[in-house]
Amino acid sequence: MPGMKRAPLLTLLLALGTPADARVRLGEPLPAHPWTAAEREIVVIYSHDCGDLGGLWGAVLAAGLPVRAVNAEDVPAPAPAGVNVWRGAEATTFARRLRVSAYPTVLLVRGGRVLNAWEGTFTGNLGIKGPG
Template sequence: MRAPLLSLLLALGAGQADARVRLGEPLPPHPWPSAGREVVVIYTHDCGDLGELWGAVMESGLPVRAVNVQGVSTPAPAGLTPWRGADAEQFARQLKVGTYPAVLLVREGRILNAWEGTFQGTGLTRGE
């Protein structure tokens, strides 16, 4: 049986980080208390079916933060309350997210790894 974090990294394609988000950068201001390690999912209404992505993220065993941007309310899995509005938009802009969904693995408030694109169950592919 794999460790939950390892499963998440494998599902997202640990060696395929291809994001514009800068690794090592601190997260911009946000409304949640920071955890030692956490996952931040930034998504929009036009990301398509994120069921498999949410499943992989929720199975990681890490705290999950949902950031719903672009003004159209889109649900997150049960138990998660998405952050929405102008401040959530600013958060994504400050991170320089280029493609949604974006998944950030964060350790002690700093971005450890990032993926942007379309989740297909085996990893993220760069969005076009």
Template sequence: MRPRRAPLLTLLLTLGVSTAEARVRLGELLPAHPWQAAGREVVVVYSHDCGDLGDLWQAVLSSGLPVRAVNAEGTPSPAPAGLQPWRGEAANAFARKLRVGAYPTVLLVQDGRILNAWEGTFTGALE
């Protein structure tokens, strides 16, 4: 029998260590956004050219935290069922204000402040 990991731990293992240098500043408040903030939440900022994000979405959705999808850069790209991605110029401005350096970017947010950030390709093992 395989030991089961806590959903948030699985998310953190999936994200692992990003090869890109995160330019998003930890501790900063999130820029203006259209959703009601939760105590702790995950924000995924992605674009149409991120490739297959299936494993990442699965880990994020399994975390047990509210998930916000921000589809930046103008070309619509789907989010998993049940998530309504935020798109358009305001979503692009949100990504620019964050200083996103690579897509996808995953933010762990607590009380409106960025607690942790991962940018780029995620290769964390789920086994």
């Protein structure tokens, strides 16, 4: 998707000598968050400079799973009507604890653990069939 930008944290980690493959890890539990977890859910972590996310929002909303929006990096950016957005320092900390390397990042979560992750590469296919 055009307009995807590396997270500022990745640049900092590279400068500090941290391996470039510091990415969201499958199977990891989500860090602390303000929502009540569902059995399966989608978490979208994005920033203000991601460009047009209309296609991404359309795809994740069409999946029929609960969608959690995390607006990281302290600059408010909109989400579709009806999607609650978590913003502020805690939202940015959430993204950094997950080791997000690019925005937007889309997570498919099952039982509170990351089942699949797309960091800056989401094509609209979650690889799931129907809710449940």
